[in-house]
Amino acid sequence: MELVTKNRSGSRFCEVCIKIERKNMKNDRIPRWDKLDNTALLFPVIAGETMTNVYRISIVLNERIDEEKLQQALEKVIDKFPGFKVRLRAGFFWYYFEENFKKIPKIEEEEGIPCAFINQHTNNNYLFRVSYYKTRINLEVFHVLTDGMGSINFLKELTCQYLAMMHPALETGEKYLTHFSLDREDSFRKNYKMPAEKRYKQEKAWHIHGEHLPLNEMGIIHGIVSLQALKKVCKQYKTSINVYLTAVYIDSICKEYFQVPKKSKPVRIAVPVNLRPFFESQTNKNFFAMVSAEYQPDQETRGFLDVLESVKTSLNKQITKENLEAILAYNVSNEKNIVTSSVPLFIKNLAIRMVYSTSAMANTSTLTNIGKIEIDDQYKPYIKECHGLLAMSKGQFIKGLICAYEDRLAITFSSVFADAGIQKQFFRQLARDGLEVEIETNGVYYDNM
Numbered sequence: 001m002e003l004v005t006k007n008r009s010g011s012r013f014c015e016v017c018i019k020i021e022r023k024n025m026k027n028d029r030i031p032r033w034d035k036l037d038n039t040a041l042l043f044p045v046i047a048g049e050t051m052t053n054v055y056r057i058s059i060v061l062n063e064r065i066d067e068e069k070l071q072q073a074l075e076k077v078i079d080k081f082p083g084f085k086v087r088l089r090a091g092f093f094w095y096y097f098e099e100n101f102k103k104i105p106k107i108e109e110e111e112g113i114p115c116a117f118i119n120q121h122t123n124n125n126y127l128f129r130v131s132y133y134k135t136r137i138n139l140e141v142f143h144v145l146t147d148g149m150g151s152i153n154f155l156k157e158l159t160c161q162y163l164a165m166m167h168p169a170l171e172t173g174e175k176y177l178t179h180f181s182l183d184r185e186d187s188f189r190k191n192y193k194m195p196a197e198k199r200y201k202q203e204k205a206w207h208i209h210g211e212h213l214p215l216n217e218m219g220i221i222h223g224i225v226s227l228q229a230l231k232k233v234c235k236q237y238k239t240s241i242n243v244y245l246t247a248v249y250i251d252s253i254c255k256e257y258f259q260v261p262k263k264s265k266p267v268r269i270a271v272p273v274n275l276r277p278f279f280e281s282q283t284n285k286n287f288f289a290m291v292s293a294e295y296q297p298d299q300e301t302r303g304f305l306d307v308l309e310s311v312k313t314s315l316n317k318q319i320t321k322e323n324l325e326a327i328l329a330y331n332v333s334n335e336k337n338i339v340t341s342s343v344p345l346f347i348k349n350l351a352i353r354m355v356y357s358t359s360a361m362a363n364t365s366t367l368t369n370i371g372k373i374e375i376d377d378q379y380k381p382y383i384k385e386c387h388g389l390l391a392m393s394k395g396q397f398i399k400g401l402i403c404a405y406e407d408r409l410a411i412t413f414s415s416v417f418a419d420a421g422i423q424k425q426f427f428r429q430l431a432r433d434g435l436e437v438e439i440e441t442n443g444v445y446y447d448n449m
Contacts (some may be wrong), residue, residue, distance in 0.1 A: 004190060007105065012402060015085075016234060016448050020212050025187055029362050031098050031099035031101070032098075032099045032431060033089075033096055033098045033099070034083075034086065034096065034097040034184065035094070035096055035097075035186065035283040036094065036095055036096060036097065036144060037186045037187075037188055037189075037283075037286045037287070038186070038188035038189065038286075038331050038332050038335050039143075039188070039233055039286040039287075039288065039331070040143070040144045040145075040285070040286050041094065041095065041335065041352075042352060042356065043142065043143045043144040043295075044088060044090075044095045044144055044351070044398070045348075045349045045352045045353060046353060046355070046356050046394075047117070047142070047144075048117065049410065050392075051119045051391070051392065051393050051394060052115055052116060052117040052118070052142075052391045053096055053142060053143045053144070053391065053393070054115040054116065054117065054118055054140050054141065054142055054143070054391050055115060055140070055141060055143060055148065055151075055388060055389070055390050055391065055401075056114055056115050056138055056139065056140045056141075056388055056389050056390075057138075057139050057141075057148060057152060057155055057370070057386070057387075057388040057403070058136050058138045058139070058386065058387055058388060059136070059137050059155060059156075059159045059373075059385075059405075060135055060136045060137075060383070060384045060385045060386070060387075061135045061136070061137070061159075061163075061382055061383055062135065062382055062383065062384050063135060063382065064134060064135055064383070065132040065134065065136070065137060066134075066166065067107060067108075067109070067132065069105045069162060069165045069166055070107050070130070070132060070137065070158075070167060073158055073161040073162035074104055074107060074130055074158060075104055076161055076209065077154070077157050077158050077161050079106055080157065080273065081107075081153075081154055081284075082099075082153055082184070083145070083146065083150070083184050083284050083285070084126075084127075084128060084145065084391050085099065085100050085126075086098060086099060086100050086127065087099075087100040087102075087120060087125035087126070087127070088120065088125075088127060090345060091209070091345065092344060092345060093341065093342070093343070093345055093348075094345060094348075095144075095345070100124070100125050100126060102124040102125055102126070103124060104121050104124070104126070105124050105126060105129065107131060107132065108131055109131065109132060110131040110132060110133040110134060110136075110138060112216070113216050113217065113218050113219065114138075114140070114389060114391075114414070114442075115140055115218075115389065115390070115391035116140075118140070118142045127141070127142040127144060127145045128141045128145060128151075128154075129139060130140065130158070131182065135384070137155070137158070137162070138158055139151055139154065139155040139158070140375045143286070146284055146286055147274075147285075147286045147288050148273075148278065148368070148370035148388065149274060149284075149287075149371075150283075150284040150285065150286070152370065152373055153176060153284060156345045156373065156375060157350055159375075160375070160376070160382070163379055163382050167382070168199075170378055170379065171378065183199060183282045183283050183284060184283065184284055184285055185281070185283050185285070186283070187275065187276075187279060187281040187283045187285070188287065188328060188331065188332050189288045189332060190281075191275075191281070191325070191328060192328065192329055192332040192333075192336070193325065193329055193395050194282060194329055194333075202358060202359060203265075203266075203362060204265055204361045205265055205266055205267065205268035205294070205361065205362055205363050205364045206264050206265040206266060206267050206268075206297070206364055207361070207364060207365060207395050207396075208253065208257070208365070208397065208398060208417070208422070210417045210418065210419055211377050211417070211418040211419065212397070212416050212417060212418060213313070213416050213417070213418050213444065217416070217444060218414055218415070218416055218442075218444070219391060219413075219414070219415045219416070219417070219420060219441070219442070219444035219445050220412065220413070220414055220441060220442040220444070221412065221413045221415075221420065221423050221439065221440070221441045221445065222387050222397060222410050222411070222412045222439070222440040222441070223410070223412075223413075223423075223426070223427045223430070223437050223438070223439055224385065224408050224409070224410050224437070224438040224439075224440065225408075225409050225411070225430060225435045225436065225437055225438075226407050226409070226435070226436065227372070227404050227406075227407045227408065227409040228407055229435055229436070230244075230409055230435060233433045233434065233435060235377075237308060239308065239312055240425070241369070241376065241402075241409075242271070242310055242315070242369055242402075243293075243308070243312045243315055243316075244308070244363040245367065245369075245400075245402060245411060246269055246293045246311050246315070246367055247269060247293075247304070247307050247308040247310075247311040247312070247366070248304075248426055249269060249367050249400060249422075249426060249431045250267050250269055250293065250294075250295045250432065251295075251304050251307040251308075251425075251429065252407070252422050252423075252425035252426040252429065252444070253267050253365075253422055253425075254267060254295065254297050254302065254307065254424045256421045256422050256425050258297040258302075261297060261298050261299055261302055261387055262297065262298055263298045264296075264297045264298055264426075266294040266296050266297075267294065267295050267296075267297060268292050268293070268294040268362065268363050268364050269292060269293045269294070269363065269364060269365055269366065269367050270290050270291075270292050270363040270365070270366040270367075271290070271291050271292060271293055271315065271366075271367060271368070271369075272288045272290055272366070272368045272432045273288055273289050273290070273291055273319055273324065274287070274288055274371070275288055275289055275324060275328070278321050278324055286309045289324050289327045289331075290327075291315065291318035291319060291323075291326060291327075292314070292318070292362070292363060293311040293314050293315050294310070294311075295307050295310045295311065295312075296310075304429065310398060315331065345449065356394070357394065360393060360394040360395050360396075361395050362396070363395075363396065364396070365396050365398055365399055365400070366390065366393075366396060366399045366400070367399070367400040367401075367402070368390065368399075368400070368401050368402070369401075369403075370402070370403050371403070371404065372403075372404040372405065373386045373403065373405045375405070380406070383405065384408075385405050385406075385410060386403050386404070386405040386410070387401070387403050387412050387415040388401045388403050388412060389401055389408035389412045390414055391414070392414070392416055394434055397415060397416050397417055398413060398414070398415035398417055398422060399413070399414055399415075400412065400413050400414075401414075410437075411426075413426070420445045423445075427439065438447060
């Protein structure tokens with residue numbers, strides 16, 4: 001049996017032709033399907049064992065995790081998030097999501113490398129996994145599903161349902177779901193206006209080189225600082241948290257690799273920008289754009305203030321609604337192009353890989369800020385902190401992620417380099433600026449810190 005689907009406006013959507021496998025359907029119900037958003041189209045093409053495109057967000061509790069109760073909470077929560085209850089399918093022209101009727105995979109204690117490749121065949125076709133370690137709940141998500149903001153909603157609900165099971169006096173259920181949106185609109189297409197000129201930098205950036213850790217090892221370092229104290233430091237520098245921490249990151253790279261100014265390609269840090277506030281969107285699909293902060297290491301004078309000014313200028317120029325609209329328009333225009341959209345998927349994949357290989361080399365590293373995670377007051381006594389981390393990608397073997405909860409802001413570096421020199425330089429600068437830094441690691445760098 002074949003089903004030719006239609007989009008919400010009723011027009012014929014001919015590129016998706018779904019073969020209905022009744023043995024996989026619940027009560028012989030036709031599975032719902034959904035298109036991938038504009039950004040998500042990239043991830044199935046480039047993902048693999050060495051470049052997983054998986055990220056992690058974690059909530060750390062003040063008590064040990066009960067595995068059985070956490071599993072029960074997950075099974076209760078999943079039906080409330082239809083955007084997570086899907087599998088990835090390949091059509092003739094594009095990938096698409098299809099409703100997943102399989103059983104939720106069993107939660108297990110964390111082992112192995114963080115952000116490992118999510119193999120759908122061994123994960124009951126789900127595109128995320130939940131694990132735990134002592135007091136920490138981990139949600140790892142294949143980026144095709146959603147970005148950090150969408151995953152935060154899921155992890156918050158999972159954690160609150162779990163805490164309500166452990167502490168029956170807590171309120172839970174539908175009441176908590178009113179605090180966020182389950183909207184699955186494609187905000188890229190909704191806010192697309194017209195084609196635009198190319199807005200991404202393609203010039204190669206300088207890349208970090210060094211000895212790697214053994215295969216299947218990743219070094220994780222969390223630096224925890226007071227959010228209020230950090231705001232005071234940023235106020236002294238007359239800048240934002242994003243600009244300050246990005247500047248510290250670039251300055252740390254320069255101090256470690258460019259002790260004297262010398263001619264080089266620019267050090268360029270990719271900075272994802274959440275587009276929701278700019279376009280009044282509440283979507284739980286991906287909705288972000290990439291801008292970049294850069295610094296030229298061959299400048300005659302180089303101190304932290306010089307780096308800070310360079311970063312502030314480059315980011316302030318790019319993080320405007322006008323520029324973000326242009327980036328969005330350029331991305332969507334490529335998807336909507338009548339020539340490229342009618343090309344079979346296997347040919348698209350070859351082209352996408354080639355374009356990605358070039359564009360990926362335009363950045364030295366990535367530093368993303370997923371913001372402050374807000375939790376209802378009744379749950380706060382049970383939660384210590386939140387943090388997250390990113391997997392490696394082409395040319396980027398160290399990355400940073402910023403996440404805050406209450407007054408604890410975590411800057412997390414994930415790296416496969418054997419040396420932790422950049423991370424040490426980074427946290428030393430924070431200390432020089434008067435911040436008390438609490439360091440947590442996964443043990444890989446115990447002999448190196």
